[in-house]
Amino acid sequence: MDVTRTAVERIFRDEHGRVVAALARRFGDLDVAEDATSEALLVALEKWPVDGVPPNPGAWLTTTAGNKAIDRIRRERQRDVKHQAALMISDDTPHEATGLVEDDRLRLVFTCCHPALAPEARVALTLRLLGGLTVAEIAAAFLVPETTMAQRITRAKAKIKGAHIPFRVPAAADLAERLAGVLAVVYLVFNEGYLSSSADAEPLREELTDEAIRLGRILRTLLPDEPEVAGLLALMLLTDARRTTRVAGGELVPLPEQDRGGWDRALIGEGHALVRECLARNRPGQYQLLAAVNAVHTDALTVADTDWSQIVTLYTHLGSIAPSPFVELNRAVAVAELDGPEVALALVDRLPLTSYHAFHVTRADLLRRLGRSAEAREAYDAALAATENSAERAYLTRRRDQLSGP
Known part of the structure; x- marks a missing residue:
């Protein structure tokens, strides 16, 4: 089987977050999880072009990375702890209770969004560990040099280790203080899939948009009374509804030129229902307002039918509660x-x-x-x-x- 390096790296990007999340939960150490996952990629690059891609590449990467992690633990810990680490391979002891969040990857997001970390460091670290984004891709999302972003991520991991921040989801009463960071991470993962910043990836990375929406649905189940959670899910659904019309003939197709007959009406209906729910709650936030903007766009049968006055009003409101030059740019359009x-x-x-x-x-x-x-x-x-x-x-x-x- 002819397997190129690019194909191996693409599979690895798809599986990266799952593998890191599984190892982080298993070993309780983000550095070990990420380093072992990277080592598993090196093994895959060596073996897969010769032996072919295994039937379940995610399981193969998880097993290989787990073995690498255990090797590292064996080298670094004392004999009795090494022995316990070796037993983890066949340990039948049930996992500790997962608490409020059962999904491994979402648990990892909440863990990385610890209030002891600076807000930008929380988001950057989680994008690196969960989304499998490269440092360059994360830097592009934040509009900062790659070296600056690399330093932020390194400092964040050092803070987690130095402060002995545990790998666990906060109690119900503490979820709210981490929610803003979690929502930001999920939205940035979605955005990287919506329009990839990498020359080495597909223009649209469906694995990232699908994963962000999956996490958004879990958050919605976990926090059904949080309007910003509903707003983010609505925003992603209404944006993703246009996915199949966004690229044609290798070119990006801007919104005014898209074939609206190709938009996914089921996703649009679901997104509109969530927007109406948010309006009824009357606790507007940035994701709710962005979702409302997309509801206006997807409600118009043609470009000429777009209610631009309502869109300007929504962006003006958004600028008053979450001012940023990005909001002003969209308002200017x-x-x-x-x-x-x-x-x-x-x-x-x-x-x-x-x-x-x-x-x-x-x-x-x-x-x-x-x-x-x-x-x-x-x-x-x-x-x-x-x-x-x-x-x-x-x-x-x-x-x-x-x-x-x-």
């Missing part, structure tokens, strides 16, 4: 449909987002609509330099090359 591209461009140009590819994409589109082709071409070049997604690059290149005149 809606303003362009109401007040024209010149008004929107003035809003965009004052935003501190010059390292963000969507900032340059938005500027390129607005400048194009204003007939300022030379400036639009420069904006397209800046957008291309800021993204490695192959489908997005194909779309931007075609749009840039279609420009004519000065």
Whole structure:
């Protein structure tokens, strides 16, 4: 069987979070879990191209990584502890009670989102361990240099070890203080699947969007009265409903050009029901408002039917409770449909987002609509330099090359 290195790495990305979660629960040490999982990849890269991919690659990786972890424990612990570690291979003692969260991967998210860690470190560490994202991909999501992100993750793991933070889910009364970090992690995993930041991955990484939605459904069951949980699940469902129409012929298809007949109406119906539930609770939060924006888009039968005034209002409200330049960028896109591209461009140009590819994409589109082709071409070049997604690059290149005149 011909198995390329790329194929092995793709399978490993899909299984990474599951393997780390299983080992972290088993050994109670995130460093051991991640290092052993990485060692299992090296073994897979050596064996699979020769022997072929095993029938159950996830189980193979878990077993191999578990053996590597035990080897490491044997080397590092004293004789009596080594003996206990060796017995773990065949130990029939039932697992300790999992508490409120039975899903291994979601338990890992709650564990990493400990309040002793800085908020950005919680999210970055969990994305690395659970989502299997590379340091470069996480850095791109946070708009920081790769070295900066690597330092954050290293410090977070050192903090967990130094402070003896246990690998367990908090009690029910403490869940709320970690919920914001958990929701942020799930949403960032979804976003990386929705539009991959890596040149080595598929443009859309369905394994990540599917996993994020799975975790969102579990959170919804765990915390049915939290409107932001319902809002995040609605947001992901309404966005994922457009998945099959987002890439065509190797190119990204922007929302206005998508075939709305190809959208998944079942997911849209489920998402709209959740949005209505959130509205009835009247405790608005950022995920609920973003879900409401997507509800407006998916409620419109055509682009011309879109209620842009309502979208501007929703983004204005979002900016008041969770201000950020990203919110203002999206609001400007809606303003362009109401007040024209010149008004929107003035809003965009004052935003501190010059390292963000969507900032340059938005500027390129607005400048194009204003007939300022030379400036639009420069904006397209800046957008291309800021993204490695192959489908997005194909779309931007075609749009840039279609420009004519000065």
